[in-house]
Amino acid sequence: MSTLQTLDRGLRALDVISRAQGGITVAELAGELNIHRAICYRIVATLEEHLLITRADDGRLRLAVGVAVLASRFEPEFAADAKPLLHGLANETHATAFVSAADGGDCVAILVAEPEGTVLTVGYKVGSRHPLTQGAAGIAILANRPESSRDPEAVKQAREAGYSLTKGELERGAVGIAAGIRLPAPVRASGLVERCVGVVAIEGLDTGSAAEAVMRTARQFESLLSA
Numbered sequence: 001m002s003t004l005q006t007l008d009r010g011l012r013a014l015d016v017i018s019r020a021q022g023g024i025t026v027a028e029l030a031g032e033l034n035i036h037r038a039i040c041y042r043i044v045a046t047l048e049e050h051l052l053i054t055r056a057d058d059g060r061l062r063l064a065v066g067v068a069v070l071a072s073r074f075e076p077e078f079a080a081d082a083k084p085l086l087h088g089l090a091n092e093t094h095a096t097a098f099v100s101a102a103d104g105g106d107c108v109a110i111l112v113a114e115p116e117g118t119v120l121t122v123g124y125k126v127g128s129r130h131p132l133t134q135g136a137a138g139i140a141i142l143a144n145r146p147e148s149s150r151d152p153e154a155v156k157q158a159r160e161a162g163y164s165l166t167k168g169e170l171e172r173g174a175v176g177i178a179a180g181i182r183l184p185a186p187v188r189a190s191g192l193v194e195r196c197v198g199v200v201a202i203e204g205l206d207t208g209s210a211a212e213a214v215m216r217t218a219r220q221f222e223s224l225l226s227a
Helices: 005-019 026-033 037-049 065-093 135-143 153-161 185-189 207-226
Strands: 053-055 061-063 096-103 106-113 129-131 164-167 175-181 195-201
Touching (some): 005 026, 005 037, 005 053, 005 061, 026 037, 065 096, 065 106, 065 195, 096 135, 106 135, 135 153, 135 164, 135 175, 135 195, 153 164, 175 207, 195 207
Antiparallel strands (some): 053 061, 096 106, 096 195, 106 129, 164 175, 175 195
């Protein structure tokens, strides 16, 4: 199936702008897209017209309110489709399963599912917040980002293994496993924040099989987001 070149460039432009901390100039964007500056100006004008990007006083391009509107419309659909996967993970691992998202320098639980038929579970509440640098969820999100020389050892290990494993970092005796969910370029451009999926338990967690289940579920989420 052939693709529309102009639409493809527009989506790629959104992705580049979404990743540019502090914004990006039209000239820089044209260079990133490997296109003539005149073509880039037309793409920028179209995205501006649809309120997807804005030009700040310094001339740099940033995401605009239209992106947030699109993301807010997607979230209810994501939650509805994600819940069966999350409940399946909780029941398979006999642990509390969660989806967490990045919010600035914090990691926030946005979906939680508890296993059926289990007497004791970890009470992980939606809205629970902790630094990205602590806990399996935060480390998994950091490991999904481009490699940096400043990455702590836990992030390097998680990136190599494909999942993060922490013990007792957020709660005494708690074991957490999480894997980052890789977002397709159009989804990243829509403003959907970075997220991960994982499980947490106090004791009795088979970390080997749980890690496999978590990584498999992360790939299922990625397929869901790409559909």
